[in-house]
Amino acid sequence: MRSRAAASTLLRAGFDKVYSMEGGIMAWKGFIAKGVPEPAMAYFEPATKPEEMLALAWYLENGSQRFYATLATQTKESDVADAYQELARAEGRHQASLLDLYRQVSGAPPDESFPGSIISSEQDDDMMEGGMRVSEALGWAKGKRPAEVFELAIALEANSLDLYLVMENRMRDQEAGRVFKVLAGEERAHIERLSALLEKSA
DSSP, rough: OHHHHHHHHHHTOSSOOOOOOTTTHHTTOOOOOTOOOOOOHHHHHOOOSSHHHHHHHHHHHHHHHHHHHHHHOOOOHHHHHHHHHHHHHHHHHHHHHHHHHHHHHSSOOOTTTTTTSSSOHHHTTTGGGGGGHHHHHHHTTTTHHHHHHHHHHHHHHHHHHHHHHHHHHHHOHHHHHHHHHHHHHHHHHHHHHHHHHHHOOO
């Protein structure tokens, strides 16, 4: 888990002496810290209404889906490609869940321009989980070993898990909170799957 994502989780859990290592584990391993993805919650802070949070979440899931789907086409290792395709399909299921939740929260189905009708897509359609740009993530992944990509993916999924836990607590509607709890559980499953892939490829 990225150090800032972990720090955010600990602060909300009531710990008051929390520190985040500049550059996190990626910097410690020798990666360039500049341009490291920001925690997802930093990206979500401007969203105040449930509909806005759902629209932003949809954009991030959509970006992650594109990220994994593109990686699947760029690797020659069939087992790694299968793993990326599996993760891409899971992100697609998350998007469907978010659309259902939007209907539930707003009392109406999303219009044809959703999520652009809720928030501007000028920048958000290139964003993915972890607040990182899809184009930036794909550029970073070129030439990287699968283990390195899995490490980044784990960090992004950890930020997404953190986000859904916060959104679960913010939702006043019990059913809406339950959906985000389910999504958080799916993110945990992603992290476990990625951790297994990382261990296998190390």
